[in-house]
Amino acid sequence: MTFRFCDGFDSYTTVANLTAKWSTVAGASFAATAGRFGGGAVFNSGSGLNLLLTKAVTIPIGSRVRLAMSLKYSAGTVAYGLNSGNPLLAINAQQICGFTSLGLIVVTSYGGGTAMLTSSVAVNDGNFHWIELEYYLNGASSTAQLFIDGVSQGTYTGSLGSQVAISSVSFGMGYVFSGTGWLDDAIVWDDQGSSFNTFPLGPRRISTLLPNADGDLAQFTPKTGTSHFAMVNGGYSSTNYVSDTGTGNVDLFKFPALAYTPTSINLVVGYFFGQNTGSGSTSLTPKLKTGGTTISGATQTLPVGTYTVTQAPFLTDAGGAAWTAAAVNAMQIGMGD
Structure with a gap:
């Protein structure tokens, strides 16, 4: 990587x-x-x-x-x-x-x-x-x-x-x-590794997408109400969240379509803002779903009592194909424990 x-x-x-x-x-x-x-x-x-x-x-x-x-x-x-x-x-x-x-x-x-x-x-x-x-x-x-x-x-x-x-x-x-x-x-x-290692990239545009709907799995617990995505799209100062005290559960979220159609897409990066409210070791596993296939990113350890951002880069869609605008527009990203 x-x-x-x-x-x-x-x-x-x-x-x-x-x-x-x-x-x-x-x-x-x-x-x-x-x-x-x-x-x-x-x-x-x-x-x-x-x-x-x-x-x-x-x-x-x-x-x-x-x-x-x-x-x-x-x-x-x-x-x-x-x-x-x-x-x-x-x-x-x-x-x-x-x-x-x-x-x-x-x-x-x-x-x-x-x-x-x-x-x-x-x-x-x-x-x-x-x-x-x-x-x-x-x-x-x-x-x-x-x-x-x-x-x-x-x-x-x-x-x-x-x-x-x-x-x-x-x-x-x-x-x-x-x-x-x-x-x-x-x-x-x-220049390390076998992917995303070329130079120059040429002019790039980073699009930031926030969840706008619940995905196919909604197994965490919203702080309030029944909408999961509304608990995680409020920004870094929001007091809303989804949480889980078990293991093996997954929350997926849908996103709005890109505002433009890029000619090429290097990667999609999921960013997660969370913390461990307990005293033991808690991990978060990023998830990506495209075309009916769900894959996991590298497991992230959450700090105790402090919110932090973790990132999960996905260099291809869940099936291993190069990203297209259509795949980004239909993707679901979330996390599991």
Whole structure:
């Protein structure tokens, strides 16, 4: 498995909700309709506000880490320039990509802030741009590739830094001196494994779907009433839930159709927000049903007394076929115990 994380920023209502999925959040504001396709996005505005979202990951040493996002700066936005303390992208809290005062994106050495590769196009034009970076630490044989809107900005080969395991990735805006920056549709993956390991992906769109009906199995217990889906589609601040004290039960949920028809779909990721209210060990097993077949994702352990988000990536439909819009529109996702 090479997919590590994604966020379309459409499941939030306030900036405080971001801590459900991100390990740390700094300098961020949230706008529910400012995203690339009209959904949510995080932004910063004004002098010196340095947005930075960090996610803990486990990427082994020797991997080619890939980071992608939709990025927008208001026309004429001016940055402080390359500043290792305020990165555009970072791994292990070390800058690997920055934003210059001229609106160019720069790949840097690992934490050093030294420019190694600079984009040929500026992105401070008031439009969203799809940014993809592959970064490979391997001493003097390190490499980096930068793409903007699917167009190569060049490849660097040389010394970026020594090999390290990657325990965190960060998405930021650099140090904005004037203007506003927005961030949407962030993805993290690498070159390990046999699936979801290509680069570049090309411009991507993350669609966030919330349950809108009960599925074929409804064996958990709703907090109130008889509707299961209505207990789990209320967002991170909702006090509703479904629960179960037994084993072997499953809740499945249906979802609205996609608002558009994509030409290709990389994967579907189920995100689950839950906790263990007891004192022992409690697990959650993600479920996916398509075409009459139900499969299980990797079992997740729920923490005691603390809500947390767990993720379950499904690279194919339940029958093992590549995802299509029709399969997504008819899928059911849920969980079992």
